[in-house]
Amino acid sequence: MNLIAQQHLHQIKDKATELGFSDIGFAKVEHLKEDEEHLQKWLDNNYQAGMGYMENHFEKRVNPAKLVEDAKTVISVLLNYTPKELQKDPGAPKIARYAYGKDYHFVIKDKLKILFDFIKENIFSDLEGRQFTDSAPVLDRAWAVKSGLGWIGKNTNLIHKKLGSFVLIGELIINKELPTNETPLKEACGGCTRCIDACPTGALVASYQLDANKCISYLTIENRDEIPEVFKGKFNNWAFGCDICQEACPWNWKARPTKEKEFEPHPDFTSMSKDNWYALDEERFRKLFKKGAVKRAKHIGLLRNLEFLK
Numbered sequence: 071m072n073l074i075a076q077q078h079l080h081q082i083k084d085k086a087t088e089l090g091f092s093d094i095g096f097a098k099v100e101h102l103k104e105d106e107e108h109l110q111k112w113l114d115n116n117y118q119a120g121m122g123y124m125e126n127h128f129e130k131r132v133n134p135a136k137l138v139e140d141a142k143t144v145i146s147v148l149l150n151y152t153p154k155e156l157q158k159d160p161g162a163p164k165i166a167r168y169a170y171g172k173d174y175h176f177v178i179k180d181k182l183k184i185l186f187d188f189i190k191e192n193i194f195s196d197l198e199g200r201q202f203t204d205s206a207p208v209l210d211r212a213w214a215v216k217s218g219l220g221w222i223g224k225n226t227n228l229i230h231k232k233l234g235s236f237v238l239i240g241e242l243i244i245n246k247e248l249p250t251n252e253t254p255l256k257e258a259c260g261g262c263t264r265c266i267d268a269c270p271t272g273a274l275v276a277s278y279q280l281d282a283n284k285c286i287s288y289l290t291i292e293n294r295d296e297i298p299e300v301f302k303g304k305f306n307n308w309a310f311g312c313d314i315c316q317e318a319c320p321w322n323w324k325a326r327p328t329k330e331k332e333f334e335p336h337p338d339f340t341s342m343s344k345d346n347w348y349a350l351d352e353e354r355f356r357k358l359f360k361k362g363a364v365k366r367a368k369h370i371g372l373l374r375n376l377e378f379l380k
């Protein structure tokens with residue numbers, strides 16, 4: 071790696087740290103052939119359930135060169151969202167950790183925009199590119215792996231050696247070449263199958279394969295219909311999203327809390343009792359989840375889920 075390129079990498083990494091990102095990695099844009107096969111198989115099995123959007127833009131999803139003009143490098147970033155404190159009432163309906171505070175799409179995109187502007191101002195004045203975080207046909211986890219940030223675990227989540235899997239992923243896809251010598255980490259789940267064994271609905275149908283039709287996260291967030299009766303009594307009190315397959319993972323047992331202020335929940339959130347949840351009216355719902363991911367399900371969606379847990 072030449073000295074100037076090395077200096078550029080340092081500048082970008084330092085800025086990412088200053089912005090609060092938990093880690094950053096770089097990968098050369100290419101056609102993701104192996105992931106393409108996995109994605110095709112997943113779609114053939116109808117594991118996408120009602121998420122029709124996962125069938126769209128297949129070629130762009132497996133090759134960013136078809137998504138971003140003149141794309142050369144994918145800069146992947148991670149943001150830890152491990153909460154400082156979990157919900158206190160053990161009987162209260164549970165909300166997935168990623169949805170405690172402000173919606174990560176806003177938080178990560180804002181930071182990526184600043185990072186992009188920084189690179190343009192300080193390194194490449196003719197920089198072009200786009201920011202992504204679960205916001206377009208991009209295989210976020212595959213790029214994080216290619217950038218050397220972790221491996222895809224049996225629960226299909228990206229696992230980082232130090233941070234665990236309670237991390238969100240974003241990318242900058244840019245028209246400039248950067249050194250990308252970060253070698254992908256080897257899968258380190260070993261013989262462990264705790265995540266697969268823990269899933270109460272059997273959604274992890276095999277290692278690295280998730281059938282969304284059976285996933286509590288899908289059924290409580292993306293699913294717009296009634297929740298099928300076969301799952302009655304199997305949700306372990308999850309009212310929005312689910313963290314069971316991640317809580318079961320030993321790589322998360324020592325996860326450090328996030329430093330991201332935007333991910334802090336409303337001050338009343340962790341103390342809410344079961345009764346408080348079942349008495350949640352629309353006004354209170356809006357205050358509690360102002361700018362939060364739960365707002366996407368709307369008050370009526372959360373009520374459907376709470377009703378199903380009874």
Ligand code: B12
Pocket residue numbers: 105108109112121124166167168203204205206207208209210211212222225226227228229235236237238239240277278279280282285287288291292310311312313315
């Ligand atoms: C669709 C989707 C969902 C769906 C389906 C999940 C899924 N596993 O596909 C549902 C609604 C269920 C969901 C749930 C959740 N999601 Co989601 N979701 C996505 C989305 C939009 C696309 C994922 C995707 O491409 N799926 C297609 C399948 C084929 O991909 P895959 O399951 O990741 O499989 C890969 C590997 O497992 C491997 N593979 C597949 N089969 C096989 C077979 C073998 C033999 C091998 C070796 C490998 C292999 O190749 C595949 C392609 O790279 C991404 C954002 C994005 N644009 O990438 C977020 C994303 C994956 N979700 C995220 C989060 C946080 C969650 C939840 C934790 C939220 C929650 N608490 O409720 C759960 C986790 C559930 C789980 N175990 O995956 C994060 C994950 C961060 C991380 N550390 O991995 C992402 C990356 C969003 C982001 N930008 O941060 N999600």
